[in-house]
Amino acid sequence: MRRKSNTHIILYIFLFMLIFTGCSTTKNLPAEEVLYTGINDITVQNEDLNAAGKRTLEEVEGAISVAPNNSFFGSPTMRIPFPLGLWIYNGFERYEKGIGKWIFKKFAADPVYLSKVNPDTRVKVASNLLRDYGYFNGKVTYQVDSTKNPRAVKLSYHIDMGRPYYLDSIMYEGFSPRADSLIRATRNERLLHRGDNFDVTKLEAERQRIVDLLRDNGYYYCRNEFITFLADTLMRSGYVNLKIVPRKNIPQEALRRYHIGHTSVYLTGYNGERPTDSLQTRNFTVHYSGKKLGIRYGVLRKRFLYRSGELYSQSRQNYTQEALSRLGVFKYNEMRYTPRTENSDTLDVQVNAMFDLPYDSELELNVTTKSTKQTGPGAIFKLSRKNFRGMGASLNLEMKGSYEWQTSSTVDGESSVMNSYELGAGLSLEFPRLVLPWIRDRVDPFRFPSQTNFKVYVDQVNRARYFKMLSFGGNVSYSFYPRRGMKHTVTPIHLAFNVLQHRTAAFDSIATANPMLFRSLDDQFIPSLTYTFTYDNSWEQKRNRIWWENSITSAGNVTSLIYAAFGQKFSQQDKKLLGNPFAQFLKVSSEMRHLLYLSDKQQLATRVMAGVIWAYGNKTIAPYSEQFYVGGANSIRAFTVRSIGPGRFHPAENSRYSYVDQTGDIKLEANLEYRFRILSKFLGGNLNGAAFLDAGNVWLMRKDEARPNAEFSLNRFFDSIALGTGIGIRYDLSFLILRLDWGIALHVPYDTGKSGYYNIPRFKDGMGIHFAIGYPF
Template sequence: MKVSKYIFIATAVLLASCSNTRYLKEGEALYTGSEINIIGDSLSKTQIAKLKSSLESQLVPRPNKSIFGLRPKLLIYNIAPETKKDKGFKYWLKYKVGEKPVLLKDVDTDFMRSIIDNYSENQGYFNVSSNYQIDSINKRAEVIYNVQPKNQYKIGKVIFNNNDSKLTEAIAKTADKSLLKVGSPFNLDVIKDERIRIDSDLKEKGYYYFNPDDILVQVDSTVGNHKVDLIVKVKNKTAELATEPFTIERVIVFADYKLNTNQNTTRRRNRTINLNRIDSLQNDKGITIIDRKKLFKPEIFDHALYFQKGDLYNVKDQNLSLSRLINLGTFKFVKNEFVISDSLNHKFDAYYYLTPNEFKSLRLEFLAKTNSAGYAGSELNLNWSNRNFFKGAELFTASIYGGFEYQIGGVKDANNIYRIGSKFNLLFPRIIAPFKFHSSSAFVPRTKVALGYEYQNRTQLYTLHNFSGSFGYVWKENIKKEHELNIVDISYVTPETITEKYRQQMENNLSLQRVVEKQLIFGPHYAYTYTNTMIPQKNSIYYKGSLDLSGNIIGILSGANVRKGNQKEILGVAYSQFVKTEHDFRYYLKLGEKSQLATRVVGGIGYAYGNSQFMPFSRQFFIGGSNSIRAFRARTLGPGSFDPRTESGTFLQDQSGDIKMEFNAEYRGHLFGLVNGAVFVDAGNVWNLNKEPSKPGGQFSSDFYRELAVGVGAGLRFDFSILIFRTDLAFPVRVPYYPRGDRWNFKDIDFGDKQWRRDNLILNIAIGYPF
């Protein structure tokens, strides 16, 4: 009965969408679209296809959206009840979900003909004629535009007019960069882009007041043979200020500028400030700094400002200076102006007005959390920050935190976690090094110093002390490329207590032993990130690669070799020696205005050698959870085909590996309002490089692809603008620790079975997208 009901509804919808025209008034016709018909044999197939595509993109209005020839949005508009209100469900259904009919009378055919003719001429088809015809049947109408172009004109010569002035000479020197190429088709858009290019080039040579409208490109179509000569020149009526380059006379910084005061009025009334009468000083670059409260060290502006006395005005340096001042994070408002010097010709005084942020802040955070590993708990964070710690725009942050997590999966109270710790970070807005570092990026390079400590208590198991520290640099080449290099990255882990219960279980389990062994890790760490996801475009990518080294140099110099019984120690602790690399690649394919296909590939490997036989536990790979393979709980999958259910004990053990592979694909689409939906598939696993008796099946081999776990699911994303609240429901369709031949379990899927749901469905709740 239910199936018949659904078939009936679907059939009714199809029939109704086919009869949208019955809602039209007498004499009205539904506009179904337009077609461009190129007539003539003077154009090549490539030219015809390009012109046809370009002209069709100019046609308006667009017909009602259709899917497989049906127009469901128009149907909803037609059947939805009328309402006088501009809000409410009826209004939303009719005008937001539905779509008003586009009628033939809405099409201005004569206007579109003029658009077609003008556009064709702008593409070099100077002799074009067009007409149109309307094909109408059963209250449906289509407009066909017949376009008959002649030969396309091409560029014969490009002449840069040089009348011996500094301006025309500067323009002529850019001829080798010109977008106007001999032999290329005439194109008005390219001419417009050429004017913008010339203006941009001049802005880097001091011509502050010049603009693209001062350029004139004359077209000479009398040369014959379907060619035109283009003459690039400066308009005769160009303002005198635009014809001269400007240099910088003074750079003046108001470091504590107050908004909404009479300071602005006073400054504008007297442009030439008498710096001898106010409390000011100059830094090493000759920049005048007005800082009555002595808030900042003068050196801060050496790194942020690119202008100094005598420099030629350059728009690139101007933008770099503004971007760097903003990226310092110390100033709430940044603005500048260039004022013509009263006493000198073609010289600027550059003023920068900076309004500082509040330097100090104190924030208390309370977090409640749950994760797919079977834990629920909360955390309390007290954070203090200072944006100008040493009066050089340094950012210092200190945080103290404490939290607990109760195990709600497995055996209760067997492995609850209590944590308390602190973190200290200091960011300098410059590179502190024995060598000189120069960056032309708009982003301020930073030196980072970090210290941390955490005390962790896993009840009935063990307690650990974790000390960490690092010194390194963060810098961006541009908005897409970022580098992070920690010259020194140190981590020291030492146990305080180990319970008898844990000792008994780790006696024959090497993985459990490594969790509580003393670990000393030190060495450099490098990460590179490339992304263009912040730039509006159809497709975008994200890539992050990292290289982690520990104990390599000292291990090589000391000849450490644990396999030969020659293990070295520092302060009584055997240090770790390994190489680890990880790579995360993501590709986002835009399918529609509010839909996309997001894919991710993650791969990593860690190799211990010299002073270490195994990778330290804290540096191994883990898989599963809300941001990984969502059909498996966090850290419960792998390594390889090892079955975690066979492990004896009263607590959930973390599964780790030296090799990681992960593949994810997710379709994201808009449902309604702030609700988005997704369907996804995740696959992957971790493996060990070495064979471990306590983890049978966990070693990497040529059959690794037979040990990939696969999960599928669907979820909702609630977009609150400031955050994305995400729920994902997933279940496994391939389990690597099942017997070979039975790892795919499609045949076992039974949503109606309560026990199957309890054993297989995993609900993930998280903030933000998984990737």
């Protein structure tokens, strides 16, 4: 009977698929509409192969490329062979209520009609783009190609780029002597050069540069529309003679330079309390509510990067507003400039700002499951006090804890339950500026965002039946942005102490068998300094977005130099500080992320990361807290955290090492994830899907007899890479992203007794389910 039931189920599924595959994609289209099924071909004539030509062609093809229904990765030419959304549209379009209406609303895909694609308009836009980029004789045409379905068509486009035009002479005329001198003084910054391709976007950029230059030098009322271009293409065939001139009848205010007068700041309370009192010093007045200002006067005053009597500057205005925003104190701030009198050249400034709520909190909950048959809940609570003691700084408290109990009695063959816990707390004070003793100017010497962070922390780790460890320390770090998208972080002081408070006999017996592994858990002092460089171009809103971070950490070297100054060798071991031996190592890591927007609803995300830590001198074993690991919700998602490696080593479940997290000195990892929209506006958010592929591992730098095949080697390198795939869903609430990933192992680097690349003994053994907040990368 069971076999018969399974046969019926298979038959029903087969019939269901036949019904859908037999559905028409055009059955219920309006009578006057035709289904658009993509682009058949794009031909290019007189193609310009230089960089400007390729950029132009890319823009033109973007204007005519429209993805049809069920397109493959947003491609205008390739389609997935099963248009499920269209099938549901045609099959359920007639329902006005009930389950049929719900299915139609949630899963149907609106047909892409030829009328919506509107190729007539698109070829006009594409032809105009050719002219905007200097291909004045270029033209784009199209034709409609029939298909097997009489109500479905494809499009073919023909692009004739023609001959490009180049810039010949470039002249700036008609400006006032003072404005003309500013333009001439910045000749080297000009964006237009003789011999360049004619390009409207470059013309707009040059106009914006001139306007910014003039506004930075007092011309407050200067606007883009006050500057225009005169182009002549007749003097020399194939070339454009260009003049940049001011328009006629510009308002007199735009020709006048203005100076800064009195500044009035109006501070509104976070409950809307209007100012009732004021504090004035010379040409600066602060209006506030209540008995106190709410923020230290000096902190507020130093955010204003100008003084009364100075020429108005657009850059100084932007820097001032950014400095006020970086305080994290105000919900908003706006600046208004008003001439004192009709013909005055003085602008009085009014700043309106509203205090934000003083406290902010966040709670994260998680459940951890490890390969050692241990599971348990965890939580992280964060509380921030903004504008601490009126300094414009943020005082942040973070508390975390987790508890694990064993779900199987396989540790050392004993039936007792092993419970472990971790507790931690951290307190940091974060300033939105550089806090250094030699900086006493009104602002930081850098006119870009900067940050200082002072932090202390303590963590307690208890591994029942083995050990209890206390870790505590603190650091001071400085971050600054030399320009938008580039960040430097320097941590000149980072002090960490690891103290093994309690050791059991079981722990000592394991430490005796493998001293290399457990020396990383010894009492030690870790004095280090770190430099990190981060590049991020996401602010440019490009189709290709890159995030790249590189970090280098040096530990114990400064301390060893001090010892060397007193006659001890730099490489001497067992040197101590504050009664504890200190770690000495060099750690380098690099991580690059790339996000490609295939369309508004589809993205392809990749990540590559590598790291190495080399311990030497005083201690040749890197501290456990500094070693690398893989696995978990943000790494190789088919495996739990620290359950892979090092190398091809893997402890058996009943091994006395099985409770130890698996870490290494070298790390390589790569991730690929395809993200796509499933449902829009689903329960107040967007429901998105993902398919991913993860690979990587960690290795030891030195050979360890107790952990065979754990060291890095090119021999069987690819076999030592763990590989996993999977799918996931993301629920995007705009302010919060909930993520659920189901990872499926494809290959593990150790011997499982199963031959072949897919060496997972049982499918259920190679699954990992992770619930997390935010994207993995």
